Amino acid sequence: MATIHVDIVSAEREIFAGEAAMVFAPALLGEVGIAPGHAALLTRMSPGEVRVQLPNGEQQAFYVSGGILEVQPKVVTVLSDTAVRAHDLDEAAVIKAKQEAEEHLRARSDKVDIAKAQAELAELAAQLQTIQRLRRRGG
Amino acid sequence: MAVGKEIRVKIASVQNTQKITRAMEMVATSKMRKAQERMRAARPYAAKMRNVVAHISQAHSEYHHAFLIVRPVKRVGVIVVSTDRGLCGGLNSNLFRMLVQQIKRWQGEQVEIDFCTVGRKGAQFFQRIGGRVLGQVGRLGDQPHVEQLIGAVKIMLDAYAAGAIDELFIASNDFVNSMTQKADLEQLLPLKPQVDDTLGHHWDYIYEPEAQEVMDHLLARYIEALVYQRVIENIACEQAARMVAMKSASDNAGKLIKELQLIYNKARQAAITQELAEIVGGAAAV
Numbered sequence: 001m002a003t004i005h006v007d008i009v010s011a012e013r014e015i016f017a018g019e020a021a022m023v024f025a026p027a028l029l030g031e032v033g034i035a036p037g038h039a040a041l042l043t044r045m046s047p048g049e050v051r052v053q054l055p056n057g058e059q060q061a062f063y064v065s066g067g068i069l070e071v072q073p074k075v076v077t078v079l080s081d082t083a084v085r086a087h088d089l090d091e092a093a094v095i096k097a098k099q100e101a102e103e104h105l106r107a108r109s110d111k112v113d114i115a116k117a118q119a120e121l122a123e124l125a126a127q128l129q130t131i132q133r134l135r136r137r138g139g
Numbered sequence: 140m141a142v143g144k145e146i147r148v149k150i151a152s153v154q155n156t157q158k159i160t161r162a163m164e165m166v167a168t169s170k171m172r173k174a175q176e177r178m179r180a181a182r183p184y185a186a187k188m189r190n191v192v193a194h195i196s197q198a199h200s201e202y203h204h205a206f207l208i209v210r211p212v213k214r215v216g217v218i219v220v221s222t223d224r225g226l227c228g229g230l231n232s233n234l235f236r237m238l239v240q241q242i243k244r245w246q247g248e249q250v251e252i253d254f255c256t257v258g259r260k261g262a263q264f265f266q267r268i269g270g271r272v273l274g275q276v277g278r279l280g281d282q283p284h285v286e287q288l289i290g291a292v293k294i295m296l297d298a299y300a301a302g303a304i305d306e307l308f309i310a311s312n313d314f315v316n317s318m319t320q321k322a323d324l325e326q327l328l329p330l331k332p333q334v335d336d337t338l339g340h341h342w343d344y345i346y347e348p349e350a351q352e353v354m355d356h357l358l359a360r361y362i363e364a365l366v367y368q369r370v371i372e373n374i375a376c377e378q379a380a381r382m383v384a385m386k387s388a389s390d391n392a393g394k395l396i397k398e399l400q401l402i403y404n405k406a407r408q409a410a411i412t413q414e415l416a417e418i419v420g421g422a423a424a425v
Contacts (some may be wrong), residue, residue: 007183007187009183009184009187010184011181011184011185011285011360011363011364011367012177012180012181012184012284012285012367013180013181014180014183014184027347028347028348029347029348039345040342040343040344040345041344041345041346041347042191042195042344042345042346042347042353042357043346043347043348043353044347044348044352044353044356067360068191068353068356068357068360070187070191070344077187077190077191079184079187079188079191079360081285081360082284082285082286083284083285083286085289090289090290090293092290093286093289093290093293094274094289094290094293094294094297095290096290097255097274097275097276097290097291097294098273098274098290098294100274100275100276100277101255101256101262101272101273101274101275104262104266104272104275110269110270110271111269111270111271112239112242112246112252112265112268112269112270113268113269114239114242114243114246116267116268116269117235117239117242117268118239120235120264120267120268121232121235121236121239124229124232125229125232125236128228128229128232134391
């Protein structure tokens with residue numbers, strides 16, 4: 001019996017890897033069933049269930065909160081998102097990061113002051129050196 | 140006998156410090172192992188993504204995404220990954236030193252720089268030295284999730300897509316091994332074209348819905364995954380550096396205790412000798 005290799009991964013971990021007789025995935029335009037030898041396909045997925053039918057007839061289901069589905073004749077790759085993503089949620093995250101930066105950095109120049117940066121670093125280096133010297137003297 | 144009370148108090152205080160540093164060392168060791176595991180777990184996603192991106196750039200020679208086009212550089216973006224907390228040796232200052240050298244080079248070439256900081260130490264650094272910071276995220280904890288980084292990454296991707304910045308870099312620490320961490324600057328955008336020679340014939344995907352939309356989505360996720368990996372790696376570095384720093388602090392405390400103990404014993408012995416001499420002297424006088 002022909003099989004197709006399936007990899008389900010998220011940015012944080014590997015979820016499933018193995019051979020399958022058939023894979024069902026929630027593509028953006030509707031659920032797709034992928035049999036071995038399917039044409040190359042690249043599509044986004046909506047939140048839903050990825051079902052993997054193993055060669056022995058057993059079925060395993062994995063919930064994905066969206067992501068990308070890549071199909072090649074012998075390999076299916078499910079690149080799952082780790083959380084529900086939506087445009088406005090992403091925008092909210094951007095605004096939050098911006099606000100945080102503005103809060104901390106109000107009234108300051110846009111240009112990096114190299115002299116000041118080097119003075120800062122020299123101070124840090126001096127601290128570390130002192131510790132090292134103390135250690136040598138102690139030992 | 141009241142000999143050397145101050146010394147005894149001092150020894151007790153150093154012993155307490157040693158207990159703390161030893162505990163921190165052990166905590167850092169276990170956290171480092173966990174961070175390393177997460178580093179390994181995150182690898183397959185980025186590797187799979189890289190394959191897909193390579194397929195696309197090969198299948199689609201006539202279509203060029205903005206993320207793949209090299210432009211003349213007038214302004215660059217840098218995502219600076221630092222730690223949230225201190226007590227980790229020279230980890231952050233090594234990174235900042237490398238970065239300052241690079242900034243100097245850019246300023247020499249009249250290239251302007253936008254920053255985005257991940258981790259509070261980086262934010263504090265730019266607060267002191269100046270620089271245009273577009274966004275920042277902090278307080279990621281020991282087990283950061285991709286969602287926490289979305290905002291910071293998207294700010295920079297949007298800036299790149301809008302043409303505000305022409306190159307995007309990430310500055311973070313490389314985990315070489317538990318004793319060595321190396322400050323590193325990596326270019327994220329434009330993506331270097333990936334050529335996969337194993338694909339002999341020319342083929343293309345069926346895209347659903349549109350090629351452009353799928354590409355946008357995919358490349359944004361790819362950059363996010365790369366940044367996430369860097370952040371995880373930096374946490375492993377942080378814990379490793381803290382482990383080493385705390386180990387030497389414990390060792391130093393041990394040495395200090397030994398020295399103090401010696402001084403204390405000498406003082407005690409001197410007091411006993413003197414007392415005996417007094418008694419003998421007294422007895423002789425009678």
